[in-house]
Amino acid sequence: MTAGTGLRGFTQDVYDAVIVGGGHNGLVAAAYLARAGRSVLVLERLGHTGGAAVSTRPFAGVDARLSRYSYLVSLLPAKMVRDLGLRFRVRRRTVSSYTPHARPGADGRAGAGGLLVGGGEDRTRESFARLTGSDREYENWRAFQGATRRVAERVFPTLTEPLPTRDALRARIDDEATWRMLFEEPLGRAVEAHFADDLVRGVVLTDGLIGTFADAHDPSLAQNRCFLYHVIGGGTGDWDVPVGGMGALTDALADCARTAGAEIVTGHEVLRIDTDGAGPAEVAFRTSAGEGTVTGHTVLVNASPRALAGFLGEDPDAAGPPPEGAQLKVNMLLSRLPRLRDTSVAPHEAFGGTFHVAEGYEQLRRAHAEAAAGELPSVPPSEIYCHSLTDPSILGPELTAEGYQTLTLFGLHTPARLFEKDDRQTREVLLAATLAQLDEHLAEPLTDCLAFDEDGRPCIEAKTPLDLERELRLPGGHIFHRDLSWPYAPPGADGAGRWGVETAHRNVLLCGAGAVRGGGVSGIPGHNAAMAALGH
Numbered sequence: 001m002t003a004g005t006g007l008r009g010f011t012q013d014v015y016d017a018v019i020v021g022g023g024h025n026g027l028v029a030a031a032y033l034a035r036a037g038r039s040v041l042v043l044e045r046l047g048h049t050g051g052a053a054v055s056t057r058p059f060a061g062v063d064a065r066l067s068r069y070s071y072l073v074s075l076l077p078a079k080m081v082r083d084l085g086l087r088f089r090v091r092r093r094t095v096s097s098y099t100p101h102a103r104p105g106a107d108g109r110a111g112a113g114g115l116l117v118g119g120g121e122d123r124t125r126e127s128f129a130r131l132t133g134s135d136r137e138y139e140n141w142r143a144f145q146g147a148t149r150r151v152a153e154r155v156f157p158t159l160t161e162p163l164p165t166r167d168a169l170r171a172r173i174d175d176e177a178t179w180r181m182l183f184e185e186p187l188g189r190a191v192e193a194h195f196a197d198d199l200v201r202g203v204v205l206t207d208g209l210i211g212t213f214a215d216a217h218d219p220s221l222a223q224n225r226c227f228l229y230h231v232i233g234g235g236t237g238d239w240d241v242p243v244g245g246m247g248a249l250t251d252a253l254a255d256c257a258r259t260a261g262a263e264i265v266t267g268h269e270v271l272r273i274d275t276d277g278a279g280p281a282e283v284a285f286r287t288s289a290g291e292g293t294v295t296g297h298t299v300l301v302n303a304s305p306r307a308l309a310g311f312l313g314e315d316p317d318a319a320g321p322p323p324e325g326a327q328l329k330v331n332m333l334l335s336r337l338p339r340l341r342d343t344s345v346a347p348h349e350a351f352g353g354t355f356h357v358a359e360g361y362e363q364l365r366r367a368h369a370e371a372a373a374g375e376l377p378s379v380p381p382s383e384i385y386c387h388s389l390t391d392p393s394i395l396g397p398e399l400t401a402e403g404y405q406t407l408t409l410f411g412l413h414t415p416a417r418l419f420e421k422d423d424r425q426t427r428e429v430l431l432a433a434t435l436a437q438l439d440e441h442l443a444e445p446l447t448d449c450l451a452f453d454e455d456g457r458p459c460i461e462a463k464t465p466l467d468l469e470r471e472l473r474l475p476g477g478h479i480f481h482r483d484l485s486w487p488y489a490p491p492g493a494d495g496a497g498r499w500g501v502e503t504a505h506r507n508v509l510l511c512g513a514g515a516v517r518g519g520g521v522s523g524i525p526g527h528n529a530a531m532a533a534l535g536h
Contacts, residue, residue, distance in 0.1 A: 010294065011263060015041045017533055018283050018296030020270045020311070021512065023051025026302030027253035027264075028526030029511045029533075031084050034260035036534055041294060042257070043268040043285055045473075049254045051302075052472050052479070053521050055247025055394070058461055061454025063396025064333050064406060067246035069463070069472065070479075071387060071408050074233025074240065075522035076249070077160055088252045090240035091390050095119055095353030099203050100342055100441035101131070101360075112341035112441070115199060118353055132197050144194050144204070147178045152232040155487060159517050159524050163500040169488045183486070187224045188216025191361070201361035206383065206412070207231055211479045211519075213326035213415050215368045216361070225484040229519055239354075241390040246521065253523075273299055273311040277505045298507050298533045302526070304481035305514040307473060312505070325465035325477030326371070328382070328411030328430055333451040333459035336403050337386070339443040351386040351407065358437045359383065359412075367413040376418055376426070380434045382411040404451060409434065416465035416476045423466045431462045481514030489516075499528040509533060 017033050019026045022044030034040045048054070052069040073090050081088060095118035102112055116127040128138035154172050158164055164172070173179050181190040187208045195201045205216055208227035216223060231237040242249055254264060268285045275281035281299045285292060301308045306316040306323070316322075337347040358367070358381040367377035388395050388406045395404055411434050419426045439445050450458040465477020475481060489500070500516030501509045511529030512518060518525040 010041070010265070012039065014280065014295040014297070015039045016296070017041070017298045017300060018043065018281075018294060019300045019302060019511070020273075020283065021045070021051065021302030022049035022254070022264060022266065023302050023512070024053040024250050024253060024521060024523055025511050025513065025518075025526035025529075026051075026300070027250060027257055028080065028084075028523040029300050029302070029530045030257040030262040030264070031253060031260060032527060032530035033533060034257055034262040035084070036530075038533075040257070040262035041296070042262060042264040043270055043283065043294075044264065044266045045269040047266050049264060049266065050247060050250035052468075052474070053246045053250045055245035058331060059333060059451075059453040059459040060457075062333060062451065062459060063399060064404070064459075065245050065247070065394045066331050066333075066406055067242065067387060067394075067408070068331060069329065069468070070246055070521050072239045072385070073242050073246075073249070073521055074238060075159075075229065075520045075524065077156075077522070077524070077527075078234065079160060080523050080527055084253070084256045086249075086252045086256060088249050089243045091243055092238065092240055093118070093353050093385075093390055095349050097203060097354040097356060098345060098350040099199055099356040099359065100340070100350075101199055102341075102440065112343075114342045114345060114350070114441075115203065116345055116349065117203070119349065128200075131199065137195060137197050137200055140194050141200065147175070147181075148231045149237060150175065151178055151182065151228075152237050153235045155228075156232045156235040159487060159522070160527055162498050163489045163516060164487075166486070166488045166491055182224055182228055183221075186217040186219065186221060187227055191216060198361045202359045202364055203356060205361060205364055206356065206359050206381075209364065209412050210410065211325070211327060212483065213324065213368070213371070213413065215365065220483075222483050225486060228487070229484055233520075241387055243391050243393060245387070245391075245394045249521070270311060272313065273301075273508060275299070275312075275505050275507055277507065281505075281507050296507075298509065300509045300511040300529045300533065302512045303473065304475045304478075304512060305510060306475045306482075308503070308508075308510055312508070320482075323476045323478035323482040324416045325468060325474060325479060326413060326415040327465065327477075327479065328380075328409070328414050328427075328434065329463040329468075330407075330409035330411070330431065330434070331461050332407040332409070334405050334407055334446075334449045335451045336449055337405050338446055338449045341441055341443050348386075348389055351384065351405070352389040353385065355384040357382045357384065357434075357441070364413070371413045371415055371418065374418070376430055376433070377413055380411055380430060380437060381413060382409050382434050382437070384409045384438070414464070416469070419464045419466045423464055427462055427464050430464075479513075480519035481512055484519045485516045487517050497532065499532040501525060501529040501532050
């Protein structure tokens with residue numbers, strides 16, 4: 001069957017822009033292009049838009065709408081929200097993080113304490129002093145945070161500008177010591193030079209490991225690139241809670257694109273893109289009713305670089321080895337927050353920020369070494385936060401009244417290779433070990449606090465990298481589609497293009513997370529691909 005006018009909502013056979021994939025970046029591109037007067041068609045494989053940035057009700061009969069895969073916002077530029085007139089808000093968390101420990105006290109007996117970052121400067125300083133015995137580590141923390149914030153202020157605005165050269169970005173940062181620390185030397189060197197306490201070192205390092213399987217001293221500097229993207233968001237590095245869940249963002253983007261005239265069709269799986277680079281490109285797709293084609297003067301691909309290569313009939317391995325994700329994602333609904341062993345902090349504070357578990361510096365090093373050797377980490381590190389404390393609107397009124405809360409857990413250093421032999425069994429073993437580490441810091445087992453769905457099953461689900469590959473087509477379960485790039489044009493790379501989204505084909509652009517300056521829920525690749533398509 002050949003697609004033509006009127007098929008599944010199509011109004012024409014040729015569009016100015018055909019966008020492959022209705023994730024948040026594809027929707028951003030669609031909104032910008034449609035508002036510029038271009039005819040736009042978005043083809044989405046799944047039965048809904050949003051990709052990984054969606055809200056769902058994963059537990060049967062339970063009125064809890066969770067951000068299922070991605071859950072916090074930092075990299076989305078406020079400029080983009082203003083440009084598109086999005087009805088979307090975020091809320092600031094009053095606590096940045098809490099990291100429990102069980103160090104012995106002065107009498108040698110085991111104790112329970114934690115490092116609280118947030119709740120005011122005085123309280124944070126006091127927490128550092130209790131942990132380390134002096135103000136020195138806190139002052140080092142403030143100096144380090146000040147350096148990264150200055151980089152954020154200078155770098156973040158460039159992400160929606162034409163791609164700078166390395167030298168131009170270096171000049172813009174105008175701080176040689178910080179440039180060397182972040183862009184030239186392994187992150188571990190800076191962490192060890194600035195901080196003496198193992199727990200503090202671990203808290204700093206985690207920003208370099210979320211979604212990235214690397215050691216603090218990895219010579220590839222993959223951990224540095226990951227760290228950079230985690231500390232520059234919004235020019236401040238703050239991570240905020242999306243009001244209404246992550247799906248509120250993608251719903252607002254889809255509404256904006258449609259209002260501007262873009263056509264969005266779901267259930268359309270793209271099979272290939274045929275182009276000679278000169279004339280329009282033909283996009284072949286499959287639906288439940290059969291196969292068809294549609295033509296676009298420009299095709300923007302909101303998929304991984306490997307998927308793009310497949311669409312074009314090129315070798316996916318030409319650009320390097322396959323990506324590999326390395327995280328465990330767990331969604332939970334609790335009937336109440338658990339009590340903590342550390343009575344100096346309330347549960348709503350500890351879980352309202354990022355709750356670090358087994359993320360001391362040495363624990364992270366050991367977990368990476370074990371996983372690199374093909375074993376599950378013996379002490380799996382993870383971090384947790386509670387969306388509903390900051391934004392109770394994601395829960396139904398009855399759940400809110402009864403004190404129910406959500407928990408989202410992100411486990412580190414669990415590469416896809418560990419799950420290949422038996423994904424289900426490995427998932428269960430890892431989940432149990434991860435929750436056991438959390439229980440070490442609780443005054444009651446977390447399982448005693450889990451809610452139950454209408455069928456009597458506990459409200460908890462876990463996703464491995466292989467699950468993310470199956471469900472979202474993330475290559476190897478890599479949440480960034482591939483290792484993050486530096487936010488400048490690769491030296492000597494002519495193919496980076498003006499915006500970092502160009503490909504070897506003049507009329508095919510990459511607008512997904514794998515673009516230069518992609519990764520995370522940012523919309524930046526979508527914006528930049530739209531600018532490239534508009535000739536800016």
